[in-house]
Amino acid sequence: MAITDASLVALRVFREVAERGTFTAAAVALGYTQSAVSRQIATLERAVGADLLERRHEGVRLTTAGQIVLRRAVAVAEQVEAAARELAGLPGAGGRVRLGWFTSAGTGLVPQALAELRRTHPAVTVTSREGSTPALIRALRAGSVDLAVIATEPPHRPPDTDGPPLRTRVLTDRSLMVAVPATHPLAGGSFVDVADLRGQEWIGGHSSGGERLMGVWPGLDERPVVAHVARDWLAKLHLVAAGCGLTTIPPVLAGMVPAGVRVLPVRGGPDEGRRMTLAWLYDPLPAPAARLAEALEAAAATGS
The missing domain is CATH 1.10.10.10 (Winged helix-like DNA-binding domain superfamily/Winged helix DNA-binding domain)
Known part of the structure; x- marks a missing residue:
């Protein structure tokens, strides 16, 4: 054969x-x-x-x-x-872009970028889907998406080791934060010392791409007490507002928390940087994908 x-x-x-x-x-x-x-x-x-x-x-x-x-x-x-x-009389593929994004990016960055793209380039049609970073990288390799907004953590290695290497562009590079109930003793300051996170109760969850625990401050020198487990970010933040515990939060969500929650930076210990990166497979990007990439960069620059 x-x-x-x-x-x-x-x-x-x-x-x-x-x-x-x-x-x-x-x-x-x-x-x-x-x-x-x-x-x-x-x-x-x-x-x-x-x-x-x-x-x-x-x-x-x-x-x-x-x-x-x-x-x-x-x-x-x-x-x-x-x-x-x-055959169906539909527009050609030249005006289509398939975008993948990890969960946090869908709360602000992606909607803002798509709204701007519709305003500036209404002929470009975008379809999008949510996924874990590993799933989105596989989708890029499989040709199921053209662009992917992925998340990386220090030391920010290449997304995978397959060839050819993925092309990447950093959208944001900021530090992980912690969400605390507004009535919590830690809520009164302008930051939280990492030592004060010991002994706290946490609202955690498992990432959609595996069983890695999310929502607990990384590197705690104790076994964390996870009082509640939820996958959905909104559910976790409402549990924080109800006084049920603390959770970590990426900076992209800091401006979207419900009433009763304070989002604070953490001082002390290693910096827990979180990077949003745009990834694709081949250069040059087709014009529609390049327009979407520009819109995502602009949305990231505004602090979304």
């Missing part, structure tokens, strides 16, 4: 596995059984004559051959989608 024998279905399934990171997640997204996904991948690997994926306990990783096939699968999918739009 040869790669020319590969079916569009197999290429589509492979692209979904590469983006989702596991056979199970790809099967759910496609409405297939996991065994059907496995059969399609096995068929494609036989056609190519090489392993495309490294199977690991935590999911899959593209091999070198897999990276090559993925690039071609993305190109094929884009051509098929363009043909479908043309």
